[in-house]
Amino acid sequence: MRDGNAAMAMVNVAVRRRMRGFDLDIAFSAGTEMVVLFGPSGAGKSMTLKTIAGIARADAGRIAIGDRVLYDSAADIDVPVRQRSVGYVPQGFALFPHLSVAQNIAFGLNGASADRRRDAVRELVAATGLVGLEERRPRQLSGGQQQRVALARALAAQPAILLLDEPFSALDTALHADLRELISALQAERGIPVLIVTHDLSDAFSLGDRVIVIEAGRVMQQGAREDIFYRPATRRVAELVGTRNILPMAVRGIGDGQVTLDWAGRDIEAGIYPSHDAPPVSVGQAVEASIRPTQIMIRRQGDTYEGRRNVFLATIVREIMGAEVYRLFARIDGSQARDDLEIELPTYTYFRLGLDRFKEIELSIRPEAVHIMHGDRA
Amino acid sequence: MDTSDLLITLQVAGLATLLSLVVGLPIAWVLARYRFRGRAVVEALVTLPLVLPPTVVGYYLLRTLGRGSAFGRFLEDDLHVQLVFTWQGAAIAAAVLSAPLLIRTAQAGFEEVDPELERVAATLGRSRLGVFFAVTLPLAIRGVGAGVALAFARAAGEFGATVMVAGNIPGETRTLPVSVYDAVQAGDIGRANATALVLIAISITCLLLFSFATRLVRR
Secondary structure: OOOOOHHHOOOEEEEEOOOOOOOOEEEEOOOOOEEEOEEEEEHHHHHHHHHEEEEEOOOOOOEEEOOOOEEEOOEEEEEOHHHHEEEEEEOOOOOOOOOOOHHHHHHHHHOOOHHHHHHHHHHHHHHOOOOOOOOOEEEEEEOOHHHHHHHHHHHHOOOEEEEEEEEOOOOOOOHHHHHHHHHHHHHHOOOOEEEEEEEEEEHHHHHOHHHEEEEEEEEEEHHHHHHHHHHHHOHHHHHHOOOOOEEEEEEEEEEOEEEEEEEEOOEEEOOOOOOOOOOOOOOOOOOEEEEEEHHEEEEOOOOOOOOOOOEEEEEEEEEEEOOEEEEEEEEEEEOOOOEEEEEEEEEEHHHHHOOOOOEEEEEEHHHHHHHEEOOOOO | OOOOHHHHHHHHHHHHHHHHHHHHHHHHHOOOOHOOOOOOHHHHHHHHHHOOOOHHHHHHHHHHHHHOOOHHHHHHHOOOOOOOOOOHHHHHHHHHHHHHHHHHHHHHHOOOOOOOHHHHHHHHOOOOOHHHHHHHHOOHHHHHHHHHHHHHHHHHHOOHHHHHOOOOOOOOOOOOOHHHHHHOOOOHHHHHHHHHHHHHHHHEEEEEEEHHHHHOOOO
């Protein structure tokens, strides 16, 4: 379900729209999977979702779900909102405050028989874990329960696609994991594409089979989750997906599936991905490479073993404590690098290695974790 | 007090409120939901009857609905509808003067409804009218209910325009406010007092309904 789906894409979206500050010009396709539209606030993600739902107008473009064309400016097609068959969950959920949970869920089943409505509500109430809350009003529910009602309501009429706008932004972090799981389960069970707009990195990573990175109305990169997070195409995407080590290097040698780089006076090896259509590099070329802070192995000096690749002696020069992870900044011995290398590791590991006392460390970095970016072209 | 005056007043105010609702609700909804060129002009026109002397409104209605105008002749000759000097004519006059109250109050009610709810309702397969009756109206019911109460009170108390259009025919077009004036003119202080008290009772009832409507808790 990962990358080969472009050929049998379920979702084909290309929309243009004039907006304040910039022009939205988004094109992407995806299969029957979880698709995350990721980017900073105000990038045009929500607007893209609204043009698919039909509650905002595109100026031009084409939107198709499967073989149903919802919008095509060239063919003068613009299916009205109520006939689009999209399940839309806006930010803040927009539950109908004057209706009960059951009435909210049944809202999209207006034309159905009373029996069918009751069966559908019973099934969805069970699937979303709302049993016993059927007669409550939305204001009597917690945020997480409201989100579940919104999901059930959107799914009741069996939509061809589910659109979720910042589904977690109104919820406590503790609830995210449960709801992510619920959304994944519903996606798998229903077999429909799910488009999720989020600016949250960890939600994007844990939900998106496919990730579309959007900034200022443009698609910066789209691809399988791992490609986006570990192999960002450009410096900007690397920054957006939270890669904090973006390092200037120079190509020293090219081997079999491997490139040797000069990193401020030290050699480091980088893996080359066959799946990644990066342009070939040449010896002497200046490049930027990224290393995610969690992709670095750390040991105390003295535990060194010889003969491994990409092993560096270093000194911890700065530390930022977090609740679950420590962020360390290390200076590589014998390197003239301007920036220190950022490393993230679990609190437990930090203390287990005795790093509260010892600051002399040894790093090892898998060549696959050193990713050469092919420049700032989208 | 003459019972026929009370019945005519309730008839006139009832029909006037109904007319205000049918014409006023769509206007209130459009004013609450859309920003368009000429919106300020529409708002001013809608509010105008509130500030014009009722006799002026009544005068123009009389000119429009009576045989003096092409429209009036069309009504009488082709549709055989007589409005001048009938209680239905009085109701139209009262409706013109009470509709602004209903429109402005209902508009405030509609503006309180989150448009996002209407958009979501549309994605769930409802037509515009379906969305209005299933979502917008129930959520704006406080504003609309308050508007209805105010409009009814205003229509029941209307004097100037009513008397212009419908005259003062006992048992046919004479409403309670006209009857008060009539009684005072005739020196019948007993009838004036009794009629005025009934009018005060109607007004107070409407205001109680109004405050009940504005306090109505969303179920």
